Amino acid sequence: MTPREQARQILKDNCHGTYTIPAKDLYPFQWNWDSCFCALGWGTFDEVRAWQEFDTLFSGQWKNGMLPHIIFHKESETYFPNADIWNSQTNPPTSGISQPPVASTLVKFLYERCKDKSEAKKRLHTLLPKLFLYHSWYHTHRCENGLITTYHPWETGRDNSAEWDEALFRVPLKLKGGFERRDTALIEETERPTGKEYDHYVALLQILKSHDYDGQTLHNTIPFKIADIGINSILLRADKDLLWLYQQTGDTKYSDQIKNRISSLENAFDLLWSSECENYGSYDLRTNTIIPVETAASFLPFYAGAVSDDKAEKMLKKLHSWEKQVKFMLPSLDPFHHKFEPKRYWKGPIWPIINFLVATGLKEHGYTDHANRIQEDTRKLIEQEGFREYFNPLNGLGLGGSNFSWAAATYLFWL
Ligand code: DGY
Numbered sequence: 034m035t036p037r038e039q040a041r042q043i044l045k046d047n048c049h050g051t052y053t054i055p056a057k058d059l060y061p062f063q064w065n066w067d068s069c070f071c072a073l074g075w076g077t078f079d080e081v082r083a084w085q086e087f088d089t090l091f092s093g094q095w096k097n098g099m100l101p102h103i104i105f106h107k108e109s110e111t112y113f114p115n116a117d118i119w120n121s122q123t124n125p126p127t128s129g130i131s132q133p134p135v136a137s138t139l140v141k142f143l144y145e146r147c148k149d150k151s152e153a154k155k156r157l158h159t160l161l162p163k164l165f166l167y168h169s170w171y172h173t174h175r176c177e178n179g180l181i182t183t184y185h186p187w188e189t190g191r192d193n194s195a196e197w198d199e200a201l202f203r204v205p206l207k208l209k210g211g212f213e214r215r216d217t218a219l220i221e222e223t224e225r226p227t228g229k230e231y232d233h234y235v236a237l238l239q240i241l242k243s244h245d246y247d248g249q250t251l252h253n254t255i256p257f258k259i260a261d262i263g264i265n266s267i268l269l270r271a272d273k274d275l276l277w278l279y280q281q282t283g284d285t286k287y288s289d290q291i292k293n294r295i296s297s298l299e300n301a302f303d304l305l306w307s308s309e310c311e312n313y314g315s316y317d318l319r320t321n322t323i324i325p326v327e328t329a330a331s332f333l334p335f336y337a338g339a340v341s342d343d344k345a346e347k348m349l350k351k352l353h354s355w356e357k358q359v360k361f362m363l364p365s366l367d368p369f370h371h372k373f374e375p376k377r378y379w380k381g382p383i384w385p386i387i388n389f390l391v392a393t394g395l396k397e398h399g400y401t402d403h404a405n406r407i408q409e410d411t412r413k414l415i416e417q418e419g420f421r422e423y424f425n426p427l428n429g430l431g432l433g434g435s436n437f438s439w440a441a442a443t444y445l446f447w448l
Contacts, residue, residue: 040074040444044071044075044441044445051089052068053438055067056435058111059434062103062105062106064132065104066133066190069090069139069140072086073143073446074446077445080149083143083147084156087140088159094167097170098168098174100131100170101129103128104127111219112216113212113216118212119238121246129241129242130246134264137275137278141274157278161279168291172294177318178318179297179298179301180318181264182318184251184257186237188261188264192226193378193379195328196259196261196314197259201230202229203256203257203319204237207236207239208232214231219434223376224377225377225433259315260305261330262314262331265298265302267333267336267337269298272298307323310325312351313331313344314328326367327351328365328367329387331348331351332395333391335348336390336397338397352403356403360426361413361424364381366381375427376432381426382423382432385444388410389411389446411443415443417429420436
């Protein structure tokens, strides 16, 4: 089988009717951003199935607009924390937090590529109010000093990124009851977050649950309150793409509101620039300080279209030094950082979807050499190692889950 045939087969094997699980056993439910990338993959050979992926994802949307990070359509014993632990009291059961809001941008990418435009327009009409509501949730329930806040590392998608360590370990460990991880029974421990990190993830989950996941009350009490450079860049880009999507349908009723949101986020963006690192970073809203850790997400402001020429020059210098330090781009953590671990989840490995987003932004800014290097490295890694969850940037070895849906989708759509 060619890699493209294999990629299609992976999506089909991970397909549960109208949604796609990220990987068998390891992630047996529908995940928010995974699913959006899967839709792009489906869109290359089955447009109807691609739109279904979004429809099923939004069937889990909460009344307040929040789009959960996991939707538990069925039960499974192989994942912790399951639906009972989250106890969302919703139908279908879901987690109580969200994930990076790639949806509107990936709906745009799908729409642009669809051959059947009349079907695509119909689907857009159904999806647009849901996307608008999702963005509204971020801009009202999760906005502070003009920036978008996050209350849990799982919400950033970059669970154990070194950026979160200090804030995460401040979360008091008052665990109610024990718990048993399932991930380390399936994947080597050295490739996953540590036990200490998991204790704090669960402690934070218990705090969120005790407040019924209510953003308004959590706002003052939650110990982990971060403006993630990833979420802020992704939402800024998504706001612009949402405006574009509305324009395709000729509906202008929210144009001014969306434009205001874009400018308020753009105005706050300077808070995310670290002059110490000469790069973008995440901001700790509990200590009111920028976190001096550079990650792959530090380059997502290109994707947001938020980088001025003088900042771009500094960021490209960084990118260049990273290119010389690793064999494959783009490591998830600064390879010069003392916490860099090339095998451990978000503390160093390469993630195909982040590569796709960063390279897209670089290309749009005209930095094609850097974008091409990231794109070609991703292709090489997948073709050599298979559709793995993440890859070691020093030797290229595949890590984490296998037959991974978003690696397959990224390959089909981008590579
Ligand atoms: C996990 O379980 O590892 C996920 O990243 C949380 O969604």
